[in-house]
Amino acid sequence: MTESMIRPPIKKLAPVKWMRTHLFSNWFNSLLTLAVGYLLITSVGPLLNWLIFDATFQGSGPDDCVEAGACWLFVKQRLNFFIYGFYPDEFQWRVDIMFALLAAAFVPQFIERFPGRKWLGIFGMTGLPIIGCVLIPGGILGLEEVGSSKWGGLMLTLILAYIGILASLPIGVLLALGRRSDMPVIRGLCVVFIEVWRAVPLITVLFMASVMLPLFLPDGVSFEKLARALIGITLWQSAYMAEVIRGGLQAIPRGQYEAANALGLGYWRKMGLVILPQALKLVIPGIVNTFISLFKDTTLVLIIGLFDILGAVQSTIADPAWQNVAIEGYVFVAFCFWVFCFGISRYSQNLERKLDTGHKT
Amino acid sequence: MIPPGLTVMLFLQGSFSGRGMKKQTIDSRPTGPKPLYDPRVRALFFQVISLAAVFWVGWVLIDNTLSNMQSRGISTGFGFLGESAGFGIIMHLVPYDATMSYGRTFWVGLTNTLLVSAMGIVTATILGFVIGVARLSSNWLVAKVALVYIEIIRNIPLLLQIFFWYFAVLSNLPSPRQSVEVGGALFLNNRGLYLPGPVLQDGFGLVWGAVVLALVAVVGVRVWAKKRQLATGDIFPTFKVSIALLILLPLVAYFIAGRPLEWDLPALKGFNFGGGITLIPELVALWIALSLYTASFIAEIVRSGILSVSQGQTEASKALGLPNGLTLRLVVIPQAMRVIIPPLTSQYLNLVKNSSLATAIGYPDLVAVFMGTTLNQTGQAVEVVAITMAVYLTISLLISLFMNLYNRAVAIKER
Numbered sequence: 001m002t003e004s005m006i007r008p009p010i011k012k013l014a015p016v017k018w019m020r021t022h023l024f025s026n027w028f029n030s031l032l033t034l035a036v037g038y039l040l041i042t043s044v045g046p047l048l049n050w051l052i053f054d055a056t057f058q059g060s061g062p063d064d065c066v067e068a069g070a071c072w073l074f075v076k077q078r079l080n081f082f083i084y085g086f087y088p089d090e091f092q093w094r095v096d097i098m099f100a101l102l103a104a105a106f107v108p109q110f111i112e113r114f115p116g117r118k119w120l121g122i123f124g125m126t127g128l129p130i131i132g133c134v135l136i137p138g139g140i141l142g143l144e145e146v147g148s149s150k151w152g153g154l155m156l157t158l159i160l161a162y163i164g165i166l167a168s169l170p171i172g173v174l175l176a177l178g179r180r181s182d183m184p185v186i187r188g189l190c191v192v193f194i195e196v197w198r199a200v201p202l203i204t205v206l207f208m209a210s211v212m213l214p215l216f217l218p219d220g221v222s223f224e225k226l227a228r229a230l231i232g233i234t235l236w237q238s239a240y241m242a243e244v245i246r247g248g249l250q251a252i253p254r255g256q257y258e259a260a261n262a263l264g265l266g267y268w269r270k271m272g273l274v275i276l277p278q279a280l281k282l283v284i285p286g287i288v289n290t291f292i293s294l295f296k297d298t299t300l301v302l303i304i305g306l307f308d309i310l311g312a313v314q315s316t317i318a319d320p321a322w323q324n325v326a327i328e329g330y331v332f333v334a335f336c337f338w339v340f341c342f343g344i345s346r347y348s349q350n351l352e353r354k355l356d357t358g359h360k361t
Numbered sequence: 362m363i364p365p366g367l368t369v370m371l372f373l374q375g376s377f378s379g380r381g382m383k384k385q386t387i388d389s390r391p392t393g394p395k396p397l398y399d400p401r402v403r404a405l406f407f408q409v410i411s412l413a414a415v416f417w418v419g420w421v422l423i424d425n426t427l428s429n430m431q432s433r434g435i436s437t438g439f440g441f442l443g444e445s446a447g448f449g450i451i452m453h454l455v456p457y458d459a460t461m462s463y464g465r466t467f468w469v470g471l472t473n474t475l476l477v478s479a480m481g482i483v484t485a486t487i488l489g490f491v492i493g494v495a496r497l498s499s500n501w502l503v504a505k506v507a508l509v510y511i512e513i514i515r516n517i518p519l520l521l522q523i524f525f526w527y528f529a530v531l532s533n534l535p536s537p538r539q540s541v542e543v544g545g546a547l548f549l550n551n552r553g554l555y556l557p558g559p560v561l562q563d564g565f566g567l568v569w570g571a572v573v574l575a576l577v578a579v580v581g582v583r584v585w586a587k588k589r590q591l592a593t594g595d596i597f598p599t600f601k602v603s604i605a606l607l608i609l610l611p612l613v614a615y616f617i618a619g620r621p622l623e624w625d626l627p628a629l630k631g632f633n634f635g636g637g638i639t640l641i642p643e644l645v646a647l648w649i650a651l652s653l654y655t656a657s658f659i660a661e662i663v664r665s666g667i668l669s670v671s672q673g674q675t676e677a678s679k680a681l682g683l684p685n686g687l688t689l690r691l692v693v694i695p696q697a698m699r700v701i702i703p704p705l706t707s708q709y710l711n712l713v714k715n716s717s718l719a720t721a722i723g724y725p726d727l728v729a730v731f732m733g734t735t736l737n738q739t740g741q742a743v744e745v746v747a748i749t750m751a752v753y754l755t756i757s758l759l760i761s762l763f764m765n766l767y768n769r770a771v772a773i774k775e776r
Contacts, residue, residue: 007763022501108388183487185408189415199757200750201714207732208750211742215426296518303721310521317528326529334517341516 058063059329074325075332081314085152094135095155102126110347129166148226152307160298165291167234172241178269180249197239202297205232210304229301237294244286248279288348292341309333376489417578448734450725463735470730476712477644481651487651489659496664514657520718522654527646527722537633551754555627558734562621571614579603643724655712666701698771706764710757
């Protein structure tokens with residue numbers, strides 16, 4: 001037997017021993033375990049009953065919801081509205097294609113050894129939005145036009161988050177570079193821009209975009225409500241993005257800057273070829289985390305009258321035909337957001353672990 | 362005198378770069394680049410251009426705005442702040458009624474924002490620290506419950522949580538007649554949370570005096586105890602004595618003054634409760650949601666802060682013979698706080714900014730009252746939005762300033 005084949009013994013505790021060390025190590029822990037265990041047993045049972053065992057899944061209308069549990073029938077019947085908003089039924093295949101492409105581009109990112117996943121990711125950042133700009137609004141290539149006032153539900157949430165993050169990335173890079181610039185005027189402008197946007201709540205930004213933007217523009221120029229919201233979200237998000245990227249720029253050792261200078265590279269080539277590729281790689285987890293918070297914050301657009309997924313649910317639970325379906329609606333939205341956010345955050349944690357070289361400065 | 366090595370180098374350089382044996386002048390000063398390639402000239406140029414661009418964009422925006430406002434008949438200036446508002450607000454900490462001015466609505470909104478922010482910060486901090494410590498508990502069940510709480514709560518949008526508490530939980534509470542009652546003093550129903558309110562009688566000033574006296578005494582004891590410890594090495598139980606002083610002195614004063622404190626209990630009068638302190642459901646929903654949501658982030662910050670203190674520190678402290686409590690108080694917590702404070706500050710800032718979601722459920726905060734109703738009634742969007750943004754900017758800067766000062770006090774003192 002060679003030395004490399006000897007493995008360390010696996011430490012395995014018998015269940016009783018495990019419970020004694022992890023649950024009942026002293027009187028205080030025992031008391032805690034009992035109290036928490038009691039609370040769990042008394043709450044999880046009824047919760048599961050409500051969620052699954054007593055819930056109504058089948059039926060044709062509100063009158064079928066007679067059980068004590070949740071009325072998932074409501075979600076089932078309104079699912080189309082929750083996902084597509086007012087998007088016409090006959091054109092929903094266009095949105096479906098976008099969902100499929102989105103999944104094709106980003107699900108492989110979770111799989112370590114997927115062939116060509118880097119290229120799929122790049123496609124997701126470049127080709128996908130272009131296809132989306134053609135498919136979803138339509139109006140060209142013989143596609144029927146669907147106005148943005150008809151977009152809604154999960155689809156709108158994803159559009160807002162996706163365009164928000166994609167548009168704010170380049171602006172954020174420029175702002176971060178500007179904040180670290182040697183030129184005092186540029187630095188000052190960038191600092192003021194970043195700090196002002198970061199200090200105000202998104203809701204005031206959205207209000208401003210919907211109330212003040214029309215005032216700023218010359219006569220005859222106007223944007224749709226969705227475009228105004230997107231402008232507000234992008235500007236606000238770019239300030240946060242700039243701070244994340246600045247963190248990456250600061251983490252690059254001075255030697256890299258000096259080496260690039262010594263090679264005689266100009267400013268943009270130094271940044272584009274040497275500094276930014278390293279800095280951006282460092283802050284991918286940060287960018288992903290910003291994305292998660294932006295994704296959650298897109299729900300705020302319902303306040304200025306856009307029907308994102310929460311807005312769609314909020315407007316249907318007020319429907320007098322369905323009694324007391326508020327909790328079901330909220331649980332459904334919460335579940336949708338949770339799946340996305342939890343999945344993405346796991347991805348970013350994996351990435352962090354992979355990018356962690358072990359030596360921190 | 363030129364060192365010999367350098368002459369050789371100069372000679373070589375001359376022979377390689379110079380053409381033939383022409384007269385070689387060696388000038389060690391770098392000749393400056395042409396103005397077009399001079400970094401300083403370029404920097405100046407870019408800055409002037411960008412400044413000009415910013416001024417131009419600003420001028421165009423202002424020009425557009427002014428002409429738009431003129432064509433729509435919107436007046437400018439802050440004169441509207443003095444006009445009568447004419448709308449009621451369901452909750453106000455400063456005296457207010459519909460006849461008062463728009464300026465007053467600003468203060469009502471601001472105090473409401475500050476109230477819910479302060480309440481949220483206190484409860485979120487307590488809850489966050491408890492959950493963060495629970496996450497590191499040696500008790501498997503407690504640690505897992507804390508983990509599940511964090512992972513669920515922080516991955517669900519705050520607005521959804523506010524809606525959940527307001528529309529799904531608080532609206533479904535029983536009516537005032539069937540209120541949930543705790544000890545005959547605390548009532549919860551779909552109109553809000555009713556708490557007993559303290560009514561201060563004459564002579565309560567004595568108690569306030571005792572509180573001030575106790576605070577002074579605590580400071581005195583600390584100074585004295587530190588001096589004594591430096592001189593003799595004996596440790597004085599400062600903490601216990603301070604607590605005792607803070608509780609006993611006001612208590613003694615309270616009894617001497619003849620118990621000058623009465624409680625105004627809420628009671629059912631007709632269809633609703635009267636007396637005591639009323640927390641409207643909008644406030645309760647916002648408070649619960651903000652606290653629970655922010656607590657999940659604070660818990661992660663606390664956890665990473667405690668984990669950042671290396672095991673060696675604890676072991677060294679044990680080796681010095683410090684008991685567990687002192688190890689925690691003198692070694693672990695001070696070092697963990699250094700890691701915790703900066704992200705904690707940004708969570709507080711987030712909480713203040715998130716309190717503006719109040720407008721979605723109708724809690725009269727600054728955004729709902731001032732940027733909502735007042736803006737709609739006056740139409741003076743520019744002034745109102747500018748004031749509101751300035752307030753949030755000021756709050757942010759103030760919180761960062763205080764936290765930076767505190768951070769400087771606890772930061773590592775490097776020599």
